[in-house]
Amino acid sequence: MNHVDLADSADMAEAIAKILPAIQEFYRFEGPDLAVRRSADWKKHLTTPLPQQGKGLDSVLNDLIQTVIPNGLRNGHPGFAGWVTTSPTSSGTVAHLAASVAGSQRYWIQAFNYLEALGLDWLKELLDLPPAWQATFTSGGSSANLIGLGAARQWAFEQIGVDPSMTGIPDGVRFHIYASVEVHHVVNRAAAVLGIGRRNVVGIPTDRDHRIDLSALEDRLQQDAAEGIRPMAIVATAGTVNVGAIDPINEMADLAVKYGSWLHVDGAYGLFGKLDQRVAHLYEGLNRADSAAVDPHKWLAAPLGNGVAFVRDKNILGRAFTLEPAAYLEGSESQNGILQSPFDEFGEKYFDFNLDQSAPSRGVAVWAILKEIGAQGMADRVVRHNSFARLLADIVRNHPKLDLVTEPVLSICCFRFNDGIHSGKELNGINAEIAARLRAEGQFVPSTTVVKGIYAIRPCYINPRTREEDVTGLAKRVAELGTELGTELGKEQT
Ligand SMILES: Cc1ncc(COP(=O)(O)O)c(C=O)c1O
Known part of the structure; x- marks a missing residue:
């Protein structure tokens, strides 16, 4: 052998x-x-x-x-500004590599495990979140939202005397989750996985700034209450994926109190936006939330697979996600429904607050990046990126062949080519072709979206490597390609 x-x-x-x-x-x-x-x-x-x-x-x-x-995938290219993604910088990458060798199993007294707790504390301090909130690393925004809403479900059913993690969801009880129609579709999927059902996520219309329409939200809450449908959670998005809008969190917190609902904030993209003093006031009420999500693998440019869920009440989160006592965890027992074991002293109890038992170390990457650039470095990045979106908006506003589709709030600017000659449908086609040609050229790579029927080019600046010339260059190239395409279309039509 x-x-x-x-x-x-x-x-x-x-x-x-x-x-x-x-x-x-x-x-x-x-x-x-x-x-x-x-x-x-x-x-x-x-x-x-x-x-x-x-x-x-x-x-x-x-x-x-x-x-x-x-x-x-070249999503780290300085001209790449697609979706809400970028590739990691050096310190996070090196930390990630080190963790895959020496820090993979966290159920022990070891330095990576310690950095898991420290990374979460640093994030709370950076984002000025209450230190007492329980935080846990996740594989990304999808699971961070699932965990926040999992805690919401636990809380909501406990209000009617049911422990959903023990008994499942009883028949005949109806709960809704309320979010704007701009909510990221991972929230709908979370509702599906949690047994609430995608159809029970009520899409509330938005106002002209793409924020949830508060009076429509309240109307629906009242209407549902009259029909005996309970609110499981109100979801505010801090930085919508399409245009970067920030829902009125404080007013939504008022409604959550008034109608007896959990408030969850999806800040997977935009929670770091709070570091820009020009928009910090838009986050008012965040500390009144019951749970929130943020993705270090987005604006912080940590290696992919790095999200965080924050939950105000550690015990609710624990009852929703705890593991159970087991023989291999010597001396373990259940206390108030949450696993306690001698190993709890060994570091962050992620296994009680999360979907994973074994998981890679993620705190080490957050620690490494924040140690490298500091809170100020991260704030500078956010301000720079938000300024890029504003710079682009200014160029577009002053350009005879470009239209601003949405005013930037964070680092997304939606715009389009419009020569004033072609119809709306033709312009949608021209702009789609511009985006396809930009992707093929590879120098400036935004993604696209549709805003109230208008097809828009949609750069989202979170890439630490992006320079001002990548922003000005994109506007110039869109105008050039649009002009070429407009001429080609004109020739075809004559
Ligand atoms: C607002 C928002 N929520 C959730 C997500 C999902 O995050 P992830 O792709 O990390 O699962 C995204 C992704 O772009 C997002 O922008």
Whole structure:
């Protein structure tokens, strides 16, 4: 019998060193992005039958260096401003790598585990959230919202004498979740997973600033109360994914109190926006929320897989997500419905507040980035990015062939090409083609959205590498491409 495993770790440092030049090269973002155009080639190279005999470490490294890394996603390119995503900076990446080697299992007294708690404390301090709120790292905004709403469900059913985590949801009780029609669709999915149902997320219309219409919300709360439908949660979005609007959190907190509802704030994208004093007042009432979500893997540019849920009441969160006593957790018992064990002294009790039992260390990346740039560095980033969106809006306003579609609140600016010649439908087509050509060119890569029927180019600035010339360059290129396309369309029509 062979007692040596082919998967060795003796030469790990050497293996990591071998791929570093390919990573460095990728992060230069030079030349056109060929990943899509070359996809037939790299797919063919990678598509092999499961090897019966291992090919060895060098074979893996060669594939990574030559085929995988060069064809990765360039969302860290300075001109990339699509969706709400970017790629990580150095300190977070190095911390992530270190954690995958030395910090993966957190149920122990160990430094990574300690940084999990410290990272959460630093985030609360940075965002000026109550220190007593329980926080927990998650894999991203989807699960952070699920956890916040899971706590909401626990609270709401306990109000009627039911423990949903123990007994499930009883028949005949109706609960609604209220959110603006601009809410991110992960909230609808959370409702599905929690057994509430997507249809029980009530989409409330928005005002002209794309914020939830408070009187429509109150009307619906009243109407539902009259029909015996209870509010499980009101969800405020702090930074909507389409346009970056911030719902009136304070007034929504008033309604939550008045109608007896939990208030959850989805700040996956926009909670860090609070660091910009120009818009900080829009977050008034945040500390009245019962739960909130934020994504370090967005504006903080932590490696992907890094979200956070905050919940005011640790015990409600614990009753919703706790594990149960088990023989392998020597000395464990349940106290007030929450697992207690001698291991609790070992660090952050993420396993009681979360969907994971085993999980990668995420706090270390947050700690590393905040240690590197400081609270001031993060505030500077947010201000710079919000200013980019305002700069773009100014350029657009003063350009004869560009239209501003939404006034920036945070770092999103929605605009479009409009030469004043083509109809609305034609303009939607022209702008869609502009976006497609921008993606193909790879120099300026925003994403797009539709705002009240208008197809808009939608850059979202969260990428630490973006420079002012990437913002001005985008406006210029959109106007150039639109003019070319408008002329082409004119010729086709004559
Ligand atoms: C407002 C908002 N909520 C939730 C999410 C989902 O986050 P994730 O993609 O990390 O799951 C996003 C993603 O862009 C978002 O913008």
